[in-house]
Amino acid sequence: MSRQQRQALDEMLRHGPLDLGGDVAEQRALFHGMMTSIPLPADVSTTRGELGGVPVVTVETPANDPATVLLYLHGGAYAIGSAADAAGLAAEVSRRTGARALCVEYRLAPEHPFPAAVDDALAVYRALLDDGVPGSAIAFVGESAGGGLVAATLVAAKDAGLPQPSSAAVFSPWADLSVSGDSAVGKAAVDASLTPEGLRTRARDYLGDTDPTTPHASPVFAELTGLAPLFIQVGSYEILLDDAVRLAARAAEHDVPVELQVWPQLPHVFQAFAAQLDEGAAALDAAGAFIRARWADGAEADASGETVQAGMTS
Secondary structure, three states, rough: OOOHHHHHHHHHHHHOOOOOOOOHHHHHHHHHHHOOOOOOOOOOOOEEEOOOOEEEEEEEEEOEEEEEEEEOOOOOOOOOOOOOOOOHHHHHHHHHHEEEEEEEOOOOOOOOOOOHHHHHHOOOOOOHHHHHOOOOEEEEEEHHHHHHHHHHHHHHHHHHHOOOOOOEEOOOOOOOOOOOOOOOHHHOOOOOOHHHHHHHHHHHHHOOOOOOOOOOOOOHHOOOOOOOOOEEEEOOOOHHHHHHHHHHHHHHHHHOEEEEEEEOOOOOOHHHHOOOOHHHHHHHHHHHHHHHHHHHHHHHOOOOHOEOOOOOOO
């Protein structure tokens, strides 16, 4: 990444109209305008539907394998964003994995507080399994709050007795709604996108009276044993840096296969700016390779008759 690329993106983010802690209705409209200002490529198709009683947007790119699925959870601090808004980034992951993406239109706070988002994501995953798609053919992907929601949904799936998917890839996950990581203060000056005050405002909207350390809300406090292999990416210029690092450490402590990539001097969900940042495309390539490798592991295990549990073979 050139210095000029990094500086241009920093200026754009710092002077943009989005205020995460601002009025919800206004921020939703602004965020939607930002996310849809660049049309999707002509070879990307989107289809609205429903799965498990939850609205979804299916995102497809050329040469998708119908046997594999990405369950995609969008960001927006649980209060803004939508499945359609996430279609661009979901399509980039779709290209790199050869799988269609199901973007989940989970209910947003403050109208629908915790655990609505977890319930909706779990309902879609359960419906996929009920439709005959094996967990070994599914990968979870999410960014920001959607990344934290991915980890929380994996924990909820385990608690519900459901099989784990093949893997999960998360970008800049918001995994601690208590906003207690050291980087919330230490990285505030260099984070051009988020503020701890904004996160705390949205956390109150989502949690209500729920303790922010509740495992299904903040997976850095959860028991992660038995979860699918995790792939975590974060920029070093993020107040959520510690969320990613602590989630990876928690996973390692609980014997979950995990890979953490910290990309220096990059902002929140930098993968979304792959068209402007050289590292954005490289990071997406790495995430796609991780997901494909886990699918290959599952296919080999199935062919040999081995048991697949949480992405591991025995």
